[in-house]
Amino acid sequence: MKNIIIICIISLTFSGCKDTNKQNDKLNVVTTTSMITDLVSNIGGDAINLQGLMGSGVDPHLYKASEGDVTKLVNADLIFYNGLHLEGKLVEVFEKMEHQGVKTIAISDTLDKNTLIGSEYFASNYDPHIWFNIEYWEQVTTFVVHKLSEAIPSESSVFEENGQQYLDKLKELKEEITNTISSLPKEKRILVTAHDAFNYFGKSFDFEVVGLQGLSTATEAGVQDVQKLATFIIDNQVKAIFVESSVPKRTIEALQAAVKSKGHDVKIGGTLYSDALGNAGTVEGTYIGMFKYNVNTIVNALK
The missing domain is CATH 3.40.50.1980 (Nitrogenase molybdenum iron protein domain)
Structure with a gap:
């Protein structure tokens, strides 16, 4: 409507x-x-x-x-x-x-x-x-x-x-980011985030990417999705999962709690910028700065 x-x-x-005056x-x-x-x-x-x-x-x-x-x-x-x-x-x-x-x-x-x-x-x-x-x-x-x-x-x-x-x-x-990612063993390149925004990143840099929600944040993750992904994290010994700046963090916190309820721990490795850049005037407020920040956050948390 x-x-x-x-x-x-x-x-x-x-x-x-229509205002036709151009500044x-x-x-x-x-x-x-x-x-x-x-x-x-x-x-x-x-x-x-x-x-x-x-x-x-x-x-x-x-x-x-x-x-x-x-x-x-x-x-x-x-x-x-x-x-x-x-x-x-x-x-x-x-x-x-x-x-x-x-x-x-x-x-x-x-x-x-x-x-x-x-x-x-x-x-x-x-x-x-x-x-x-x-x-x-x-x-x-x-x-x-x-x-x-x-x-x-x-x-x-x-x-x-x-x-x-x-x-x-x-x-x-x-x-630069290819060199940074090369320091992370391939078996550790499993990226778990709030939604599937990083599939092109995964394809480019050999990461397995798993999103709790679908490609669109308009879809919501159900209890079954959370439990299934919690089992995946445990089976694959994933060290960290990630919040996204444009997606409420409660979904990832629920996933972390589900892993803990099964007797295991997984840390929240940080916040990634997915569908939006960071604040204007910050390094993450540019495309290049955002990409570097994301890669450094991912690699440091998964090492």
């Missing part, structure tokens, strides 16, 4: 009172998740006016646009979103905006769908957590450079230079 109201507001705003005459760009906001910020820099919808700790699976977000959306010239039904509750809004003349771009459109991990939890039938594959993020970087250059041809050289610098940083990131 709320999405229907938002769509109606957008329709009325476009038909009558500094720059393109108004809106992004959804904090990972995309960070990426577009690195590429667009001062050449665009950038606003992100979702901040630290916001779960995109359950996100609903506020009145302030509607204002951002209706005044946008370009909107970047993840796609693959990650922002499930905004799909109808984006479709409506496309019809109203705002260019909406799903960054996942640049990826070969045949390489994605399948998922029955999403209407797209794919796992949408694509940012945990660094090679995908490199492809997305090039895609965003291209789309911004199309929108503002006069700044294309700036976008291309910024994009190349960011690609260099992603290459360094991949090398």
Whole structure:
């Protein structure tokens, strides 16, 4: 119902009172998740006016646009979103905006769908957590450079230079975390988290990934799921399990209690950033900083 109201507001705003004044005459760009906001910020820099919808700790699976977000959306010239039904509750809004003349771009459109991990939890039938594959993020970087250059041809050289610098940083990131993970024996690479956000990470770095919930936080883990995973943890001698910053920690605490009830102990190894970055201004508030933090937290807890 709320999405229907938002769509109606957008329709009325476009038909009558969209604010066409651009701050500094720059393109108004809106992004959804904090990972995309960070990426577009690195590429667009001062050449665009950038606003992100979702901040630290916001779960995109359950996100609903506020009145302030509607204002951002209706005044946008370009909107970047993840796609693959990650922002499930905004799909109808984006479709409506496309019809109203705002260019909406799903960054996942640049990826070969045949390489994605399948998922029955999403209407797209794919796992949408694509940012945990660094090679995908490199492809997305090039895609965003291209789309911004199309929108503002006069700044294309700036976008291309910024994009190349960011690609260099992603290459360094991949090398650094590969070295860090190599210190963890393969038999210890079992990652148990609140929900299945890390499957692309697991595929890239040879981890077995087990989520208490499904790929979407809209699904809830039942008692049977908790007991089954508790047995798995004991059988595989998993030392630590992990909370996620955008998912309530009670599910992982329930899992820890279930393991303890069976006469075993498992520690909570820390909080991982899955569907959102950390607070702005912190190391974890950037994609690269988040990735390093997650890997260090995982490796240190499982050693």
